[in-house]
Amino acid sequence: MERRLVHFTLITIIIGFMLAVQLQTKRHPVVRDTRDIWELRKDLKQEQELEQQLLLEIRHNDEKIQNYKQSRSVNQRAALEETVNELKREAGLTEISGPGLLLTIEPFYPDNYVGPVVNTVSPELLKRFINELNMYGAKEIAIANERITNTTAIRDVNGVTKIGNTKVSSLPIQVKVIADNVTTFHNRLKASTIFDDFVIENLQITVSEPMTTVVIPKYDGNWHIRYMKAVQAEKEGK
Amino acid sequence: MWLPIIGFIIGITLGLLTDWRIPDEYSSYLSIAILAAFDTLIGGIRAHLQNTYDENVFLTGFFFNIILAASLAFLGVHLGVDLYLAAVFAFGVRLFQNIAVIRRIWLGKWMEKRQKS
Numbered sequence: 157m158e159r160r161l162v163h164f165t166l167i168t169i170i171i172g173f174m175l176a177v178q179l180q181t182k183r184h185p186v187v188r189d190t191r192d193i194w195e196l197r198k199d200l201k202q203e204q205e206l207e208q209q210l211l212l213e214i215r216h217n218d219e220k221i222q223n224y225k226q227s228r229s230v231n232q233r234a235a236l237e238e239t240v241n242e243l244k245r246e247a248g249l250t251e252i253s254g255p256g257l258l259l260t261i262e263p264f265y266p267d268n269y270v271g272p273v274v275n276t277v278s279p280e281l282l283k284r285f286i287n288e289l290n291m292y293g294a295k296e297i298a299i300a301n302e303r304i305t306n307t308t309a310i311r312d313v314n315g316v317t318k319i320g321n322t323k324v325s326s327l328p329i330q331v332k333v334i335a336d337n338v339t340t341f342h343n344r345l346k347a348s349t350i351f352d353d354f355v356i357e358n359l360q361i362t363v364s365e366p367m368t369t370v371v372i373p374k375y376d377g378n379w380h381i382r383y384m385k386a387v388q389a390e391k392e393g394k
Numbered sequence: 395m396w397l398p399i400i401g402f403i404i405g406i407t408l409g410l411l412t413d414w415r416i417p418d419e420y421s422s423y424l425s426i427a428i429l430a431a432f433d434t435l436i437g438g439i440r441a442h443l444q445n446t447y448d449e450n451v452f453l454t455g456f457f458f459n460i461i462l463a464a465s466l467a468f469l470g471v472h473l474g475v476d477l478y479l480a481a482v483f484a485f486g487v488r489l490f491q492n493i494a495v496i497r498r499i500w501l502g503k504w505m506e507k508r509q510k511s
């Protein structure tokens with residue numbers, strides 16, 4: 157009888173153990189890291205670049221704090237104004253000029269073309285195009301004289317593409333791009349496959365030679381500021 | 395009577411504490427092994443109640459059933475036929491039968507006791 161009990165206990169211990177292992181496996185399955193050495197290197201490089209960028213930003217902000225602290229009365233206003241201007245520049249509220257390229261989007265039809273005539277560029281294509289430009293190192297972009305900012309919406313309104321507040325209802329349209337390194341940008345763009353995507357929609361892009369100055373207009377919509385409030389000056393007028 | 399239940403709890407805590415996990419591909423083998431183990435356990439309880447318990451049959455049955463079920467599942471995976479279903483079916487049917495027998499025996503004992511009192 158005693159032996160029997162011991163055997164049963166042994167078996168139940170084994171069953172309990174197996175059950176627990178199975179439950180645990182089902183709850184958190186083992187996720188294996190299957191990246192090979194090149195993928196690991198790529199990820200590492202990405203992280204390093206991010207670190208670099210963050211360090212740069214930290215240094216920049218530290219400098220700014222130093223500026224605020226130094227000679228409070230005299231320089232503070234100047235430092236604040238500088239920050240405001242910098243933010244405005246980043247938000248696209250100032251006209252900007254620099255070395256860049258001029259791209260023209262035109263209709264393109266083969267000789268024996270029969271079919272609908274396009275006079276707009278589809279939003280999907282434009283978004284892809286902007287992504288491509290950004291990928292190649294574009295700093296500022298304006299399409300049909302409308303500055304592309306972080307919040308510019310590109311959408312289809314009753315069959316006509318709208319970029320921000322501008323309608324794209326007639327071709328050709330001009331795309332202005334400013335880049336830090338225009339030659340590289342130009343070369344990269346020349347090798348891009350985005351032109352083929354445009355040809356599918358019966359459009360073609362002409363790329364100008366690198367120019368020393370391209371003027372990109374400022375964004376002239378209103379920024380809706382929802383989450384910021386002006387601080388009431390406490391000792392004003394005293 | 396209480397020792398097996400305590401053993402079961404000890405087994406579960408041990409399993410949870412060791413934080414062991416098996417790869418997802420093998421979890422079906424483990425589940426079928428658990429089923430086989432349960433089948434043997436219930437069969438053992440039934441044999442105990444019917445006074446036909448033999449410890450050699452019980453212990454060899456436990457390990458043999460587990461190994462058989464797992465190898466059947468393994469064979470099924472390699473043949474592309476869900477052979478583990480055969481094991482699940484066999485064990486499942488036997489589990490229900492054994493539990494039914496145990497229930498009847500317990501019920502009979504209980505009725506006897508009530509009639510006596």
